[in-house]
Amino acid sequence: MALRELHLLLTYQCTLECDHCFVWGSPFQTGTMTLGQIRHLLAQAEELGSIRAICFEGGEPFMYYATLLQAVRDVKARGWQPQLVTNAYWATSREDALLALRPLVEAGLDAMWVSDDAYHSSADEPSPPRFAAEAASQLSISPSTIAIEPPSVVESTSPEGKGEPIVGGGVRFRGRAVAKLLESLPRRPWQELTSCPYEDLTDPKRVHIDPLGYVHLCQGITIGNTWAKPLLDITQSYVASAHPIVGPLLAGGPAALAAAFGVTPDGSYVDECHLCYDLRDRLRRRLPQWLAPDQMYGVPES
């Protein structure tokens, strides 16, 4: 595994509780990285010899602004690209957006993704995501937008399923989306869900690391814990086919995962992620090393 990017979940906390959030971000979530932990991770990342960028996300990383600012400086000092993802709650006006963003850009911030969709702002101008994007442009970094729309039923245009109803909007049906957004959506028999459509589970170029040290291939599927074992050891010892969750997913998607553990799925599902997440939630007490932490499954740690 030659990782190019680490995505650090600076905190599970967020100012919002979006229905589609796959890490269950919330003001009531627990788990935030300290600067010392971030520096420990950056030192571990250096040992990999392949890292080019560190992206801070969450939750909402601006909630811990002082830590974020110093962490951006530290990433830049190592010669990597500091990046971040934000909901822009802090950009309450053009002036305030510049005030918050300028120190980060001066510290070396290289790229910023702003969530700007119906979940994060109203369509009325102006709004915090747009103030943030304007400030970024003014400070000479190009902002990118993450736009997820509420699920809608559209007709498939693929050659195999042309005209069939499918779900549009870009929501990934894992995390809170499974609890909040499934109603009235078309379903498919679980036996048809035989691949993982979104993640490179064999040779990923980026992983997410959370405040509890867990290294995630997909949110809630871990390959180790960096507080217990160096990241270099975790990545070097990873064998996709031998991982108890990834092995079946590679062999035959979530349907094979169900078979591997003798779990009978509950009928039909919106998509592969929906079945995968449902199975993992049911299996995680049996496989706490690989399916963790509680935060990714909607249960704040006590």
Ligand code: SF4
């Ligand atoms: S199928 Fe499972 S592993 Fe693949 S992207 Fe969906 S939730 Fe993640």
